[in-house]
Amino acid sequence: MKQSTFEQLHAPVWQALEAKLILLEKGQKPQSGELREFASLFRKVCHFHALAQERHYSSFLVDHLDNLVVRAHQQLYRRKHPIWQPLLQFIVRDFPVLVRQERQAVLWAALLFVGPLLGFFVATLVNPDMAYTVIAPDQAAQMEAMYDPANRVLGAARDSDTNWGMFGFYIYNNISVAFRTFASGLLLGVGSGFFLTFNGALIGAVAGHLTNVGFTTTFYTFIVGHGSFELTAIVLAGAAGLKLGYSLLVPGQLTRVESLKRASHVAIRLVYGVILMLVIAAFIEAFWSSNNIFAPWQKYLVGAALWLVVLGYLIFSGRERSHS
Amino acid sequence: MDQAVMIDTRHPLETPEGTDLSLYPAGFWVRSLAYTIDWLIRVAVVVATGFLFSASGIGQGMTLVVYFLMEWFYPVYFELCHNGQTIGKKALHLKVINDDGTPVTFAASLIRNLLRTVDFLPVFYISAIIASLCNRDFKRLGDLAAGTLVVYTNPIKPSPAIDNVGVRPVPEGFSTDEQRVLVAFAQRSATMSGARQAELANIIAPLVAPGDPVVAIKQMANHIVGRRADSP
Numbered sequence: 001m002k003q004s005t006f007e008q009l010h011a012p013v014w015q016a017l018e019a020k021l022i023l024l025e026k027g028q029k030p031q032s033g034e035l036r037e038f039a040s041l042f043r044k045v046c047h048f049h050a051l052a053q054e055r056h057y058s059s060f061l062v063d064h065l066d067n068l069v070v071r072a073h074q075q076l077y078r079r080k081h082p083i084w085q086p087l088l089q090f091i092v093r094d095f096p097v098l099v100r101q102e103r104q105a106v107l108w109a110a111l112l113f114v115g116p117l118l119g120f121f122v123a124t125l126v127n128p129d130m131a132y133t134v135i136a137p138d139q140a141a142q143m144e145a146m147y148d149p150a151n152r153v154l155g156a157a158r159d160s161d162t163n164w165g166m167f168g169f170y171i172y173n174n175i176s177v178a179f180r181t182f183a184s185g186l187l188l189g190v191g192s193g194f195f196l197t198f199n200g201a202l203i204g205a206v207a208g209h210l211t212n213v214g215f216t217t218t219f220y221t222f223i224v225g226h227g228s229f230e231l232t233a234i235v236l237a238g239a240a241g242l243k244l245g246y247s248l249l250v251p252g253q254l255t256r257v258e259s260l261k262r263a264s265h266v267a268i269r270l271v272y273g274v275i276l277m278l279v280i281a282a283f284i285e286a287f288w289s290s291n292n293i294f295a296p297w298q299k300y301l302v303g304a305a306l307w308l309v310v311l312g313y314l315i316f317s318g319r320e321r322s323h324s
Numbered sequence: 325m326d327q328a329v330m331i332d333t334r335h336p337l338e339t340p341e342g343t344d345l346s347l348y349p350a351g352f353w354v355r356s357l358a359y360t361i362d363w364l365i366r367v368a369v370v371v372a373t374g375f376l377f378s379a380s381g382i383g384q385g386m387t388l389v390v391y392f393l394m395e396w397f398y399p400v401y402f403e404l405c406h407n408g409q410t411i412g413k414k415a416l417h418l419k420v421i422n423d424d425g426t427p428v429t430f431a432a433s434l435i436r437n438l439l440r441t442v443d444f445l446p447v448f449y450i451s452a453i454i455a456s457l458c459n460r461d462f463k464r465l466g467d468l469a470a471g472t473l474v475v476y477t478n479p480i481k482p483s484p485a486i487d488n489v490g491v492r493p494v495p496e497g498f499s500t501d502e503q504r505v506l507v508a509f510a511q512r513s514a515t516m517s518g519a520r521q522a523e524l525a526n527i528i529a530p531l532v533a534p535g536d537p538v539v540a541i542k543q544m545a546n547h548i549v550g551r552r553a554d555s556p
Binding site: 001002003004005025042043046047049050053055056057058059060061063064066067069070073074077078079164165166167168169171172173175176179180182183184186187191244257260261264265268269271272 | 339341342343344345346347382383384385386387388389391392395396407421425426427429431432434435438439440441442445465468469470471478480481482483484500501503504507508511548549550551
């Protein structure tokens, strides 16, 4: 069949498809009957497209049909993005289940973080100068000023504007740190390992240093509240990053790219959970941790309860009930 | 034809309907232009927020939250809610899709935008540029991990009519691909100068002599697409 005859015969079909595409791309919802019609038009145009290519019709016609087929493909194979129900299911079940499923990466990340933390804490207690191997002297001085009971910068209930300001800072800073810890796992896991170790060492050294100078109450009452969410979240972000690195190092039967692709679609789900945990941590840090109306024992009690909540949630939530 | 496949960036993708989708991945240069536009917009939004809320007490916190959202979630929002196109990509006719040709999903979009951090290393997206030059589809590291593709969204070009200069049968021995070249020449001749047309058409002058090879090609093209001698 010559091209002009082909066009005369079938142009109405692809023009009809194009008209529908324009409406759909503007976000118009299709009626139920239209769906069937759209699918049938799409199949026909796919057929014409294949024919036009095979018969070597002019490239303008093939390109035109090509454009329609690609656009229709994107409309037909669009995925739904429901939000609330999956979110709830993710929090209650999927996230803790995923964390347990990836426990190997999580335990390695925890080791890389907690090991240097405890190491530097003890080392700084034994030899106070050890702190300066990871913190600069002026940084240490700043920390001292911040937690000096005499200064009470964190003390007497800050006004709410400052709390909101700090909330913004914690969101920006902590989640960015978590994202970087995750993303740098792409460097064969080295980046995530580095961030975990370095942050662990830093926190350990700061804690040891402030314990040495005797600001324990101000420091520990401040961090005990949000620490549960924040430190756990950083470990999980690191675990997600280590998973990326591991998938590149040990791809098994897959190509490295395919292995990375699969691992990153699992790891990103850990990152969803990390984001939620860090938002909660930022709230606690900005509005509870800085609040000194409560006595230290009350803050320790709540802090301990939050740790139990976080660990209990990750360990027990979403387990299938055993059928006895 | 084989050579054309080698130098073409076309990414063919067979669909369940049994036809090939043609996707044209975009290279790093046009993508970095789109990125620059987006970057300017993001900076403008952050500066404007800082300026608007500078008077109020929560200004600093607000600016940091906006900065955070702009840094990490600006592309995710646009890729999901605006057809795979940030403002910069839209301006340059680019869009992000999954590499199976479907619209980009939330997980894929978040992966490619978080891994941007690594693509940036050590400076100015050098990792992204090197990675995108090392694979056929110009994927940066984030695209490789997420399974996404940045492609051109070519607008449809109307098919130009071939000058109605009569018809002339095609001599024997022209393959279908060669016939296609004749039609392409006739359709694109409007975009070429007369001298250039004559220069190109001269290649087959011996086959159609005597007569002007440009006219001869247009006549043969008319014959190939099936125009009748008597049609208007």
